[in-house]
Amino acid sequence: MYRYDEFDRDFLSDRNREFRGQVERRLAGQLTEDEFKPLRLMNGLYLQLHAYMLRVAIPYGVLSTRQLRQLGMIARRWDKGFGHWTTRQNIQFNWVKLVDVPDILEALAEVDMHAIQTSGNCIRNVTADPFAGAAADEIEDPRIWAEILRQWSTNHPEFTFLPRKFKIAITGALEDRAAIAFHDIGIRIVGGPNGTFGFRIYVGGGQGRTPYVAQEIKDFLPPDQLLSYLEAMLRIYNLHGRRDNIYKARIKILVNAIGIDAYRTQVEEEWERIRGEEIDLPADEAARIRAHFAPPQLQPMPVGHAAFSKARAQDSGFDRWVRHNVLPHKNPDYAIVSIAFKEPGRPPGDATAEEMERVADAADRYSGGEVRVTYTQNLILPNVARADLADLYEDLKATGLVAGNTGLITDIIACPGLDYCNLANARSLPIAQDITERFAEPEKAEAIGELRLNISGCINACGHHHSGHIGILGVDKKGTEHYQITLGGSPGDDAAIGDIVGPSFPAEEVPDAIEKIVDTYLAQRRDEEGFLATYARVGADPFKEALYGTSR
């Protein structure tokens, strides 16, 4: 992973000193809240319902165990002993005090971490495939390019006061596990002629109140021209994105207002003009960053098949965990392991300090000290020898983090909702807990098969409800919390926005409604057909009928 040198450390300490000064000026009344707000936001600090919330960047979801332990320390010392993995591969601390924030940032800097640009109208933390560097279907490691983008976008002189927040995601594998279609800019690494690769660039995706699937703007961009192309894209947006209405300020609105072709024309014209300005990285600097992501030296560790099969046969929990949480690795002796923070009853994505430390222990023992955060709010151990899987499972058992439900209906994405967030209309976490309890029987969840269920507490869609196979959106209906259900969304290669199925439900009716949807799917599906395929084939009617009866 990327390791800081003197330059990066100096930059971070300069940044933290600057923010400490800004906090002091705010506390002394020399900065108005209006002036302080964008400055604190650019350092990840929100003012929420009950307290300040600090969102810490986990660049493209990659953590060392040293960093993970420090996050645990911060949770203990300055929060209430836990943190929350976010849907953009970050972590949030929900109970920090303003006066403590400069010290927290210093503690983060000790392990080369920060909260820079995790909020505010700037280029946010770049997200990537959580399996990067390990995935069996990878063309090129996207972390290299995510790090290049992280550096380029950090404290950018021109793009720090954009019309609205700006999110970039990148994937380097055949399967999109970074939801690139729902980002302001989505980047897909594609193979080129003679073993080369390039970038296919998408623009204008997003969730929120006006969801769009991103459109292709560039079919193939040579790698050494990524920064200049993005700079042209951002400049056109900065100049022409709407600033009169916060709800129409994202780039998706601009792109859809003028059309992708008109936007492309402007971008290409600007790009032609600036291509000689040396915005792109010199080859040696790109090589310096690439060297940080050299593949780990994995020793051959063939698994004893008989022993492995026996272990699976003896323990159905282990067997299920292997089926759902163990994923193919580039090296057949190894596996990518998902550690689910989704067992029944847990608020999705919440992690205690102790759990962080135990996962760090497991990663040190079994995965070369590396951990990833997924946008689905789980953790990943990217390089586990298959021969160690049974031992790892036993170690995780002690922590309770052995839910074998990755990708299943109980692997819910949820935002913090009205329990924390001052934007929310409704609570998300209790709904998620109710649903996970309804489907707590592992056999039941497994029989349903892969199913993405996402919950947002408001139309801002932090819980990605638009892209859930089943989406749940909290709405305010005459002062009571209600939940609207969408069907047919997808975050992946078949990216789609779910359709609203009908009138909303009060909280207590939601688990029943979800069960009816699931039962309808099970009744309608043919053979191994997934939820989306069934939905595409039979349409919304059978589901409407199950939910609302024939009278509707």
Added chain:
Amino acid sequence: MEHRVDLKTAALSQTSPGVTELAVTANRDERTAAVVEAVLHGKAIAIPFAKFNDGRGFSIAHLLRSDHGFRGEVRATGHVIPDQALHLLRAGFDTANVVNAEALFHWQSSLAHYKGAYQKAVRNPLMQRRLATQRIKGEQRAAALSEKIAKTRDLTQRVREIADSVEGRITFSTSLGKEDQAVLHAIVSAGIDVDVFTLDTLRHFPETLETLERTEKHYGIKIRVVTPDPMDLEELIAHDGEFGFRTSVNSRKACCMIRKVLPLNRSLKGAAAWITGLRREQSAERADVDHAVWDADLELIKTSPLADWTDGELDAYIKANDIPVNPLHDQGYPSIGCEPCTRAVSPGEDPRAGRWWWENEDGKECGLHGRERRLEVA
């Protein structure tokens, strides 16, 4: 009263040219029209910020510089805050409106907050990430070498340490002054492989050229003679005349640039280390000279093995080793440059007082060693 901060100097701006205002919504034609008016009438272009977080002005300033090539003053007016100072400067602004003079302090501290920047911008006053790796390594190597040099006072041993520590071409530029003659003696004694050259400005004293010849014979070596680019010289003389350097500091610096600095830079290109004869006792400006530093502009280690030697040590070394020196030293010339620009000094005068003696005391360097911090790129 309206105040403006000059972002490049972090001081209140003294100038107040007229302004032409340019809206943040300006299209290319409108920007062109503003640039034409500003250039014709010597005006600044003011970009008004309705609110500090309306960042369109940053892109407009960028375009004025990079698309239109505008070199005049670009001013941020309206609501801008000190925390944006470096963003403004790097995006191409020169000045910004300040609410009151007391706020200047915050602008100054904001401008001084960062040492480095990750991306290339219109202006690059900070160390850039892409250049930092080489610099960090260079600084570490230079610091290690500096320590080794300081451990001995033996000059031969010192130049040997340089040869042992540096991989790649080592150059030594000699002015044939007594410091450089001492260093050359040490280089020859150490028997190390060094590219020795001298800059012939075509205006040297005859005594200097005689010293060159005498030195080559004395040591049985060839010293490479580097002369100014004839095209550059022709242009300089066409513009300023043969003695233009007497009329202004700028003309003098142009003359030094063409006769010395550019030929030096050409000769140093690709070198890994540069040996100089700089000594702290030579002048106030050289009082902090280090034995070895990383020169980020030249991308090499600049060494000064004589840095801490006293006048007495140097004279004793020359005498003890019978080193040939320029006879002008005995006629009152401690520091010898070009003939028209060097005079003898009286006993007790600053050793470099005889260089460009008609100019002010500050900044009397030809540019070989003293480099101003460069905020401007365009």
